[in-house]
Amino acid sequence: MAFYLLKTRLIAGFSFGFCFYYIIVMPYKNKNYQKAYQKKYQKLYRVANSESIKVYQRAYQTAYRRGLGIGGRTSSCSSSEYQRDYQAAYRKNNIDKVRAWDSCYAKTEKGRIRLRRSAYKSSYGMSLTDVELMYRKQKGLCACCCGKLDSLGCKRKDKTKMQPCVDHNHKTGKVRAIVCIKCNFLFGYANDSVDILKRAIKYLRLHDCPY
Numbered sequence: 639m640a641f642y643l644l645k646t647r648l649i650a651g652f653s654f655g656f657c658f659y660y661i662i663v664m665p666y667k668n669k670n671y672q673k674a675y676q677k678k679y680q681k682l683y684r685v686a687n688s689e690s691i692k693v694y695q696r697a698y699q700t701a702y703r704r705g706l707g708i709g710g711r712t713s714s715c716s717s718s719e720y721q722r723d724y725q726a727a728y729r730k731n732n733i734d735k736v737r738a739w740d741s742c743y744a745k746t747e748k749g750r751i752r753l754r755r756s757a758y759k760s761s762y763g764m765s766l767t768d769v770e771l772m773y774r775k776q777k778g779l780c781a782c783c784c785g786k787l788d789s790l791g792c793k794r795k796d797k798t799k800m801q802p803c804v805d806h807n808h809k810t811g812k813v814r815a816i817v818c819i820k821c822n823f824l825f826g827y828a829n830d831s832v833d834i835l836k837r838a839i840k841y842l843r844l845h846d847c848p849y
Contacts, residue, residue, distance in 0.1 A: 751766070754766060754790075758804065761804070761806075762804050762806055762811075762813050763811075764804070764813060769790065769804060769816070770790060772815065772816055773787070773790055773802065773816055776815065776816055780800070780802075780816070780817050780818040780821055781805070781814070781815035781816060781817050781821075782815075782817045782818070782821040782824075783817075783818060783820070783821055785800055785818055786800060787800050787801075787802040787816065787818055788800050788801050788802060790802060799818070799819065799820055800818045800819070800820075801818065801819040802816050802817075802818065802819075803816065803817055803818065803819050803822040804816055805817045805821075805822055805825060807830065808830060809830075
């Protein structure tokens with residue numbers, strides 16, 4: 639029994655000594671202490687050297703941007719103009735990398751939604767919500783042939799000949815409705831001409847009649 643108590647006390651003393659040595663004497667080996675110390679040190683350093691850090695960052699960014707061929711930002715250049723020039727220069731100097739990234743991004747669900755949103759906005763001045771609302775008002779049917787349209791944003795492998803398209807007047811840019819891709823091609827090849835379509839109807843009626 640005495641041996642057991644002695645053994646227990648030795649183990650407890652050794653454990654306490656090890657913990658004391660590890661935490662107090664050797665704090666640099668404690669990961670939690672390291673993180674807390676680094677965070678505190680970095681905060682104090684940034685506060686004490688804020689001006690020198692700003693100067694360094696400004697010089698580094700200017701040198702990096704000049705390396706991209708657009709030069710540093712001037713006082714007469716707005717942030718939006720600068721960002722646009724910066725992005726254009728980056729795409730020009732890294733065209734292969736950008737194309738590979740765009741290809742991978744377009745395959746993701748987030749990428750497809752963003753590309754659709756951008757296409758609707760740039761082509762028709764409509765938001766994705768506006769197009770979805772128009773689609774629901776038409777009950778998912780083509781405004782011309784009344785055929786059942788594919789769902790908006792369906793994957794390429796799931797697309798059929800009833801792919802929905804936003805039809806618009808090519809002269810005025812006014813959006814008409816959502817039609818299937820076949821009807822959209824029909825209007826496009828007919829140059830949105832009512833006379834051509836009337837003659838096409840007359841032609842079909844004439845040749846469908848028996849001689």
